[in-house]
Amino acid sequence: MTENTQQNSPARTPELSEYDDQRRPLVRALKFGSIALVIITVASLGLWGWLRDLPGIYGVLIGAAIGGGFVLMTVFSVLVTSGTNASTTGAVVLGGWLLKIVLVFAVFFFIRDLTFYDNIALFVTVVAALVVVLACEVYGVITSKVTYVS
Template sequence: MDEAPTLPTESAHTVGLRRAVTLGATALAVLMVLSAGVWWAVDGQPGLWGALLGAAIGGVFVLLTAVVVIATAKTSPQVTGAVLLGTWLLKLIVAIGVVAALKPLDFYSKRAFALTIVVAMVVVLVSETVAVLRNRAPYVEP
């Protein structure tokens, strides 16, 4: 009888990072709904748009870092570091470009946009940190 080939198992660190991305995305979705509701009540439709744009930009900026780490988990530390640095620089350039493109527009609340970006980044970072800290992984892989 032929045995089915076994798939390589994920390391405990990669599993922890996947949980961190899942928890971070969930926290971002909750924040997006709450922030949109609050800013809709405060500034109307411009507040809604500012909150949605701010949550999307701030949350995706942070979540992509963990996704890149998962994608490069099986590479050398030098490759992982280079890819992280490159994607961080690319994300920064894109974020600056998006903010510059949105600056002259007036369909969104700039106050809601700015505050939601900051809150989204903090919420996603905290949720990812909690998920990684709760992960039970050995320091050294056998």
């Protein structure tokens, strides 16, 4: 190559490392939270299936969907809107949160008189899923390594 050809060629952009991806903490939070939800669900299914049979299993499945889904959907909505501006992300997160609240109330209203699930298994699983999934998401975010200045 001649000197003139090198000057006219497009500039090469340096390769970005995994630490330059600002979405990495959110991806790790979603991954760790999902793994935690699966572990909590399987453990609760074993415990409540043994203690309360089929109603306990139904209570666990509903509780895991409500508790884990509530927290994971927030991270997912932030991850989906990570390429947009802050006001769009805020609007999506707030709208999603309001939608989740309405859905949770609708589910609880619909199943309140039904007897196919165990109330205690549902409650314990919702609380366990909320706490453990949120803790694992926080751990995923605070332990991720990203560059702050590029």
